[in-house]
Amino acid sequence: MKLTKTLLATTALAMTAGVAGADGHMADEMTIVSWGGAYSASQIKAYHEPYMEKTGIKIINDESSSEAVAKLRAMSEAGNVTWDLVDVEAADAIRLCDEGLALEIDPATDLAPAPDGTSAADDFGDMLVSDCFIPQIVFSTTFGYRTDQVPEGVDAPSGACDVFDLETYPGKRALNKNPIANMEWALLCDGVAYEEVYTTLETEEGQAQAFAKLDTIKADTLWWSASAEPIQWLADGEVFMASAYNGRLFSAIVEKDQPIGMAWNWQMFDLDGWVIPAGLADDRLARVKDYVMYATDTQRLADQAKYISYGPARASSAPLVSTHADLGIEMAPHMPTEPSNAENTFVNNYMWWADYRDDLDAKFQAWLAK
Amino acid sequence: MTDTTAHDNSGPVLAADGKPLKVSLARALRRQKIRALLLIAPLLLFVLITFIVPIGDMLFRSVENQIVQETLPKTVVALQEWDSEAGTVPEEPVFAALAADMKIAVAEKTHTRLGTRLNYEMNGISSLFRKSGRGVKKWDLANDGPFKDKFIALDKKWADPEVWVTIKANSPKYTPGYFLNAVDMQVSPDGIEARPENQQIYVTLFKRTLMMSLMITGSCILLGYPIAWILANLPMRQANLLMILVLLPFWTSLLVRTSAWKVLLQQQGVINDLLVWIGLVDDANRLVMINNATGTIIAMTHILLPFMILPLYSVMQTIPETYLRAAKSLGATNWTAFWRVYFPQSIPGIGAGSILVFILAIGYYITPELVGGTKGVFISNRIAFHISTSLNWGLAAALGAILLAAVLILYYAYDKIVGIDNVKLG
Amino acid sequence: MSSLPPYATTGQRIWFYAFRVICGCIFFFLIAPILTIIPLSFNAQDFFTFTPEMLKLDPDGYSLKHYRDFFSSSDWQHSFKNSLIIAPIATIVSVSLGTLAAIGLSQSHVPFRRGIMAILISPMIVPLIISATGMFFFYSTLGNWMENSLGMNKNFVGYVKVVLAHSVLGIPFVIITVTATLVGFDRSLTRAAANMGAGPVTTFFRVQMPLILPGVISGALFAFITSFDEVVVVLFVGSAAQKTLPWQMFTGLREQISPTILAVATILVVISVLLLTTLELLRRRSERLRGMSPG
Numbered sequence A: 001m002k003l004t005k006t007l008l009a010t011t012a013l014a015m016t017a018g019v020a021g022a023d024g025h026m027a028d029e030m031t032i033v034s035w036g037g038a039y040s041a042s043q044i045k046a047y048h049e050p051y052m053e054k055t056g057i058k059i060i061n062d063e064s065s066s067e068a069v070a071k072l073r074a075m076s077e078a079g080n081v082t083w084d085l086v087d088v089e090a091a092d093a094i095r096l097c098d099e100g101l102a103l104e105i106d107p108a109t110d111l112a113p114a115p116d117g118t119s120a121a122d123d124f125g126d127m128l129v130s131d132c133f134i135p136q137i138v139f140s141t142t143f144g145y146r147t148d149q150v151p152e153g154v155d156a157p158s159g160a161c162d163v164f165d166l167e168t169y170p171g172k173r174a175l176n177k178n179p180i181a182n183m184e185w186a187l188l189c190d191g192v193a194y195e196e197v198y199t200t201l202e203t204e205e206g207q208a209q210a211f212a213k214l215d216t217i218k219a220d221t222l223w224w225s226a227s228a229e230p231i232q233w234l235a236d237g238e239v240f241m242a243s244a245y246n247g248r249l250f251s252a253i254v255e256k257d258q259p260i261g262m263a264w265n266w267q268m269f270d271l272d273g274w275v276i277p278a279g280l281a282d283d284r285l286a287r288v289k290d291y292v293m294y295a296t297d298t299q300r301l302a303d304q305a306k307y308i309s310y311g312p313a314r315a316s317s318a319p320l321v322s323t324h325a326d327l328g329i330e331m332a333p334h335m336p337t338e339p340s341n342a343e344n345t346f347v348n349n350y351m352w353w354a355d356y357r358d359d360l361d362a363k364f365q366a367w368l369a370k
Numbered sequence B: 001m002t003d004t005t006a007h008d009n010s011g012p013v014l015a016a017d018g019k020p021l022k023v024s025l026a027r028a029l030r031r032q033k034i035r036a037l038l039l040i041a042p043l044l045l046f047v048l049i050t051f052i053v054p055i056g057d058m059l060f061r062s063v064e065n066q067i068v069q070e071t072l073p074k075t076v077v078a079l080q081e082w083d084s085e086a087g088t089v090p091e092e093p094v095f096a097a098l099a100a101d102m103k104i105a106v107a108e109k110t111h112t113r114l115g116t117r118l119n120y121e122m123n124g125i126s127s128l129f130r131k132s133g134r135g136v137k138k139w140d141l142a143n144d145g146p147f148k149d150k151f152i153a154l155d156k157k158w159a160d161p162e163v164w165v166t167i168k169a170n171s172p173k174y175t176p177g178y179f180l181n182a183v184d185m186q187v188s189p190d191g192i193e194a195r196p197e198n199q200q201i202y203v204t205l206f207k208r209t210l211m212m213s214l215m216i217t218g219s220c221i222l223l224g225y226p227i228a229w230i231l232a233n234l235p236m237r238q239a240n241l242l243m244i245l246v247l248l249p250f251w252t253s254l255l256v257r258t259s260a261w262k263v264l265l266q267q268q269g270v271i272n273d274l275l276v277w278i279g280l281v282d283d284a285n286r287l288v289m290i291n292n293a294t295g296t297i298i299a300m301t302h303i304l305l306p307f308m309i310l311p312l313y314s315v316m317q318t319i320p321e322t323y324l325r326a327a328k329s330l331g332a333t334n335w336t337a338f339w340r341v342y343f344p345q346s347i348p349g350i351g352a353g354s355i356l357v358f359i360l361a362i363g364y365y366i367t368p369e370l371v372g373g374t375k376g377v378f379i380s381n382r383i384a385f386h387i388s389t390s391l392n393w394g395l396a397a398a399l400g401a402i403l404l405a406a407v408l409i410l411y412y413a414y415d416k417i418v419g420i421d422n423v424k425l426g
Numbered sequence C: 001m002s003s004l005p006p007y008a009t010t011g012q013r014i015w016f017y018a019f020r021v022i023c024g025c026i027f028f029f030l031i032a033p034i035l036t037i038i039p040l041s042f043n044a045q046d047f048f049t050f051t052p053e054m055l056k057l058d059p060d061g062y063s064l065k066h067y068r069d070f071f072s073s074s075d076w077q078h079s080f081k082n083s084l085i086i087a088p089i090a091t092i093v094s095v096s097l098g099t100l101a102a103i104g105l106s107q108s109h110v111p112f113r114r115g116i117m118a119i120l121i122s123p124m125i126v127p128l129i130i131s132a133t134g135m136f137f138f139y140s141t142l143g144n145w146m147e148n149s150l151g152m153n154k155n156f157v158g159y160v161k162v163v164l165a166h167s168v169l170g171i172p173f174v175i176i177t178v179t180a181t182l183v184g185f186d187r188s189l190t191r192a193a194a195n196m197g198a199g200p201v202t203t204f205f206r207v208q209m210p211l212i213l214p215g216v217i218s219g220a221l222f223a224f225i226t227s228f229d230e231v232v233v234v235l236f237v238g239s240a241a242q243k244t245l246p247w248q249m250f251t252g253l254r255e256q257i258s259p260t261i262l263a264v265a266t267i268l269v270v271i272s273v274l275l276l277t278t279l280e281l282l283r284r285r286s287e288r289l290r291g292m293s294p295g
Helices: A002-016 A037-055 A065-078 A090-098 A120-127 A160-164 A182-188 A194-202 A204-218 A229-236 A246-255 A282-295 A298-304 A315-320 A350-369 B021-060 B067-071 B073-079 B092-108 B111-119 B125-137 B148-154 B161-169 B177-182 B202-233 B236-251 B254-265 B270-278 B293-317 B321-329 B334-362 B366-371 B379-388 B393-417 C010-040 C065-072 C074-105 C113-125 C128-148 C154-183 C188-195 C200-228 C232-237 C245-255 C260-289
Strands: A029-033 A058-062 A085-089 A134-146 A173-176 A221-224 A241-245 A260-275 A345-347 B185-188 B191-194
Touching (some): A029 A282, A037 A058, A037 A246, A037 A282, A037 A298, A037 C245, A065 A085, A065 A090, A065 B379, A065 C128, A065 C232, A085 A282, A090 A260, A090 A350, A134 A160, A134 A229, A134 A298, A160 A182, A160 A204, A160 A241, A160 A260, A173 A229, A182 A194, A182 A204, A182 A260, A182 A350, A194 A204, A194 A350, A204 A350, A229 A241, A241 A246, A298 A315, A350 B125, B021 C074, B021 C113, B021 C128, B021 C154, B067 B111, B073 B092, B092 B125, B092 B148, B111 B125, B125 B161, B177 B185, B177 B393, B202 B236, B202 B293, B202 B379, B202 C010, B236 B293, B236 C010, B236 C260, B254 B270, B254 C010, B254 C245, B254 C260, B293 B334, B293 B366, B293 C010, B334 B393, B334 C113, B366 B379, B379 B393, B379 C128, B393 C113, C065 C074, C065 C260, C074 C154, C074 C260, C113 C154, C128 C154, C128 C232, C154 C200, C154 C232, C188 C200, C200 C260, C232 C245
Parallel strands (some): A029 A058, A173 A241, A260 A345
Antiparallel strands (some): A085 A260, A134 A241, A134 A260, B185 B191
16 A cells, blocks of 8 residues: 555655645635525525625535435545535435434524424424434425316316326326336225335335336336426426426526426425434534524525425424515415415325335336336 | 477487476476466556455345344244235234334344335335334333234334335345346235336336446447547548547546536537528427437447547557458459458458447446436446445345346457457557 | 459449448448437427428428437536537646557567556456446545645636546547557658657657657547547536536426437537548648558
8 A cells, every 4th residue: 555655645745846835714614515506596596695795704515416425435434524515305315324323413502493492393293204304395396287288178176086087187207217206196096095105115016016007108108307307298298297306397487487387196205304414523514503503493484485486394484484585475385385285285205215125126126118 | 389209219308407498498488477467466466356245245145034033033044934825914023023123123223224225126115113112112022912913003013014025035045136126027915026017127228228338339330430540541640639539528528528418419509509500400490409319429428439539449449451452453343342351351340349339338327317308317327326226235236237238248249259459449 | 342343243333232231231321310309300399200290391390309408508618618618628637648658558678568558458358337336536636636635726627627528538449549550650761860860859750740740639639539528427527517418408307308418419420521531631731741542
């Protein structure tokens, strides 16, 4: 290894020649990782900018969330965690927590209470799905359809089960290329009661039943993996109906004026939020905790909803949700959490999926490949 | 080097400096070798250290399995006494060892990581460890025994012998499990067997990757050959201008080209629109050319075509035009002249292009992911999935190792047959 | 082949023109995607769709807004700048090391030649996703060490990591092209130079280099494009400060559909045409140097 070091030193020294003593003032910097696009933009406007103004700390926005799980694990194995805070979906937060890659938090001391004094733990309630997870928004995987392709004399589709109804609504559909939500929808629309969905899915017969239901539309379904795909397909008229994240549908319908309608029934709620990487030095940890305390308080979460139609994760933020920052329209009716949107909803069952994801994923991919 | 000393009885032939010529030549040769190696050394070290060693380290994960022994050292020892085929749950000593191990693991937060690892082998172990961890945290090891019933009270899965079979089976430091999984096999109490049919996926994907890479290589030969021919037989200036057309797509971002193919090929896309407008295709029966194997083949043929054209072109440039004329003047038809005289000479070019295209195709994943739908994705897509989403790096490494082995065999065969020096990129 | 002889039969004539049509079609296949993205980059809408207005050639269907977006967005500008920093430096590293090694490899007596060649070509044949994770570990350790033991700036270390990772990926192309040029290299030229009293360094720069330059340049172009178009490794090895153009495009395609990507691609196509023309001029120059008449 001595050789390695000598070589590295030579390379490094050769490289330093070009830089004149550029050791920076790192003390007041923080790298926050998120998804990019409109979502990052909403966080920058609602959290980062006011925080930077208030404290003078510089926030660097890294758009690596899609690789976050793998990169965090690699960083921790290499002993070089360069991120201070990471935006991930709840399922990933659970995985990171299980792997010991994310820091466990204590809502009582790390999160701000609601303005009326309700404790953070109560204000977030069920949203605290993992010991490491700091919820930010509720989004949903729901359905959009082409309003100009609804057959005449038929009601517009209302939700997930219309996807399986090829007779009433012919045309292509698009679904996410992984088992989560699709398996649940298949069973729900095949007459299984919601309470029994997961116990059914644990059995071979239940899985076979779900796949049989999906088989009925397999020939007419496109599978997306990047979340921008279903929206592009809807805009092109390539598919009649597609599952997509509600915020993207909102943006296509309201901001970009496409002939797309929402079908909310049996939408699946999902959570997105922060995790703090494990193993941060004390000074960095203190800085991140201060940011988290600020950025997840009641007002900030409500502010984010001005820029994107995702519901704040705190109960106390909901009444504060106001109007769209540019368009001036009321945001509340576009929120997945608006009760009048959907008759039935369910929440991604993270714990169940943490156990069965690997197995069902293999089966789902095998099914797709057939 | 011929032996210059043997036949002369006046002693060894001397070089100018008075030393025997043989020694002198050997020294010159050695110096030449050293000089060559010195020239190669910086790059060789650079590639070895920054590439080969890290990749080897990564691939080593496919057999590495320290985690069970490290997290549950006492339990693994205690389990050695237990007969995994008896179909019974181990006795109290094993549970006491487990309690002691878990206590430490919970403090270090490694029990959940072990749960994730064992969950690859048996569904539900992940939550079993997560849940048990919370319980064990509150126990007092010295006074709270016996632990068997306490564990079963925490989660009744501890009474399932299968859990223990899984822990015992995975306790060795190295495991063939990932490699078996990568070829759709598994270890069961009865030995190695095929996975249930509804979980078999990797062999299909390997086969598909090979088949589709072959098809892509084939279509690259079909499309690349005429282009290389015309480039090689046009005057230099014209050929170079046309060459820009070949290189231009090569220089356009892969992501952008892939998106462009989506715009062109989808059912409401440009090509279908044109066909409907001309009347060749009925509006209701638009062609499905993307989100399936066809889409992957078209987009990847396009992306890899320059890698076929360039080596073909450089080989064809060296084939004298006079050979064809000679063949024809000897009475060969155009076809015979081409097939018996020109084509055999261009085979090294086809070889070089094919190996390049095939090797590059086999490892692609972004393009198949975007245009492949369900029938057009490759094994690399699963490798990427296991690395960035499921975190099952052992399996990803095993799949990668198999893929790499296939490529290396090809590379070796190619080097034997054609020689890697003969690859030219224009 | 460039033109038909006067005595060609009808069959030959038909084949001659049919062949040209076939070639024309294949050339069209090669540039069809580029022909698609150029008009789409002027789309007034935010999707990759030919709108009815565009098809009617209605000026309202077209707009320059995606170009404005590219030039005004700090994200795009930053990543463009990063690509322009990283790709050339990575190219220089792989070309200088690669050319030296290729010259070494082309000597007549190199022990373990095949093995060495296989190692040097390996970055091209290992599937990228495996390379990316493997390299991540190495470069994190390297980065740690440079920051802590050498006290270097974190940002600078980030660039070094990406540059080194990209140069490794470019090396096989340099090795392949340069060794190929050296196969035809007349070794008596270097001996003649040595005979006339030139040292090895002078011989290299004054005799050998000008002759193998075309190989070096085309290797350099391949290495450059490898880095300029690389997205998997930079996602792993780089951090926000080193976000390159392909990374920005990748996020764009995944997170928000925006024809800004197409505008960027169009700009890059224009740049490529300029670069390729330069390459062609250089090739003609080197051909003259070699004493061959330009065709």
